Amino acid sequence: MTDGQDMTDQTAWMLAVRDARDKAAFARLFDYYAPRLKGFVMRGGMDAALAEEIVQDVMLTVWHKAAQFDPERAQVSGWIYQITRNRQIDTIRRTGRTMPEELKHEDDHEPDAGQVLAMEQEAGKLKQALSRLKPEQRAMIEKAYLGDLTHQEIRDQTGLPLGTIKSRIRLGLDRLRHELKELREP
Amino acid sequence: MSDITHHIPEPMLAAYAAGTLPPVFETVVATHVSMCATCRAGMQAHEMAGGAVLEEGGAVDLSDALKADVLALLDAPAPEDLPAPKRKGIYPGPVMAALKSREPRWKSLGMGVRQSILMDGPDGSLRLLYIPPGRAVPDHGHNGIEMTLVLQGSFSDETGAFGVGDLEVADEELDHTPVAGEGLPCICLAATDAPLRFHSVLPRLLQPLFRI
Numbered sequence: 001m002t003d004g005q006d007m008t009d010q011t012a013w014m015l016a017v018r019d020a021r022d023k024a025a026f027a028r029l030f031d032y033y034a035p036r037l038k039g040f041v042m043r044g045g046m047d048a049a050l051a052e053e054i055v056q057d058v059m060l061t062v063w064h065k066a067a068q069f070d071p072e073r074a075q076v077s078g079w080i081y082q083i084t085r086n087r088q089i090d091t092i093r094r095t096g097r098t099m100p101e102e103l104k105h106e107d108d109h110e111p112d113a114g115q116v117l118a119m120e121q122e123a124g125k126l127k128q129a130l131s132r133l134k135p136e137q138r139a140m141i142e143k144a145y146l147g148d149l150t151h152q153e154i155r156d157q158t159g160l161p162l163g164t165i166k167s168r169i170r171l172g173l174d175r176l177r178h179e180l181k182e183l184r185e186p
Numbered sequence: 187m188s189d190i191t192h193h194i195p196e197p198m199l200a201a202y203a204a205g206t207l208p209p210v211f212e213t214v215v216a217t218h219v220s221m222c223a224t225c226r227a228g229m230q231a232h233e234m235a236g237g238a239v240l241e242e243g244g245a246v247d248l249s250d251a252l253k254a255d256v257l258a259l260l261d262a263p264a265p266e267d268l269p270a271p272k273r274k275g276i277y278p279g280p281v282m283a284a285l286k287s288r289e290p291r292w293k294s295l296g297m298g299v300r301q302s303i304l305m306d307g308p309d310g311s312l313r314l315l316y317i318p319p320g321r322a323v324p325d326h327g328h329n330g331i332e333m334t335l336v337l338q339g340s341f342s343d344e345t346g347a348f349g350v351g352d353l354e355v356a357d358e359e360l361d362h363t364p365v366a367g368e369g370l371p372c373i374c375l376a377a378t379d380a381p382l383r384f385h386s387v388l389p390r391l392l393q394p395l396f397r398i
């Protein structure tokens with residue numbers, strides 16, 4: 001599984017960081033994600049200096065918490081997205097964010113390359129689906145995931161294609177759900 | 187766990203993944219996800235969508251020193267995180283976090299019904315409710331949204347039956363009377379973003395007293 005064949009570069013770099021503490025791979029991850037992260041945080045309304053502070057913290061968290069990255073259950077961008085939102089929420093809320101219990105793999109768990117690739121393919125399809133949305137729908141999706149919409153606003157946005165998101169990754173979800181069930185019910 | 191039939195509504199799961207739910211609802215969602223593989227997969231789907239927005243939305247040039255600064259910090263010790271509270275008995279990790287890892291402090295509401303308030307403020311309240319078998323939660327409506335997640339036992343109301351792990355999300359239009367099922371006492375995690383309104387006279391008089 002560690003030969004990196006057919007995986008996206010980002011996943012291969014992330015696994016090299018996780019398994020080999022590879023600083024060169026981390027530098028490539030940085031080059032790819034840090035400018036995108038800065039753009040993401042600034043679109044959420046933060047100024048450039050504060051945005052870079054968040055980029056720095058998020059990328060250091062990626063390095064320090066690499067052991068928590070599980071390519072069977074998340075793909076790199078989604079994992080970094082979640083770290084970023086946690087960090088942003090820490091700056092605006094007094095109390096930290098409440099996360100679900102972590103699921104623990106068995107220590108000798110061998111990652112399933114098929115599942116990893118399936119996850120990546122679904123992520124690719126999802127990106128394509130988002131790029132094909134009408135501009136106003138796309139803008140609304142962007143606002144929702146930037147954290148600019150309240151739950152009430154998401155609920156009221158009947159044009160928000162949450163169903164599209166769900167259906168594009170249904171196959172991946174079904175696999176994921178199956179795997180999670182086995183984790184919970186040994 | 188495989189019997190969960192009442193899940194988190196999609197807009198709420200999206201708001202949870204984006205981190206925009208008020209803390210009282212966030213705790214209920216995090217607790218349900220801790221119990222439900224279906225919603226965990228759904229949450230991860232929304233995180234994946236968030237990742238796509240992050241990846242595709244456009245990059246902004248960094249200042250020259252940032253990369254070197256970050257690389258220089260890789261060997262510095264990682265900041266210590268407090269370990270997340272673990273599940274204890276019927277209470278999943280997020281409930282134990284809200285309980286600050288202590289036992290619930292039950293207060294009687296009369297008729298054997300008890301509550302333990304976990305959070306209470308302008309953004310809503312979060313409580314554990316204990317309802318003896320066959321007992322009804324006093325008839326009430328609510329101004330905003332009410333989320334009720336079963337941790338032990340079961341209840342049913344006008345909309346259906348709810349067992350362990352099931353989540354009921356009621357809005358202001360639903361006037362319901364949940365009744366605990368037979369067997370174990372029903373223990374629920376309940377969140378509202380506005381005070382509950384009780385219809386019977388006595389509980390309304392008691393409202394200020396019990397902060398319900």
Ligand SMILES: [Zn+2]
Binds near residue numbers: 190192223224
């Ligand atoms: Zn669920």
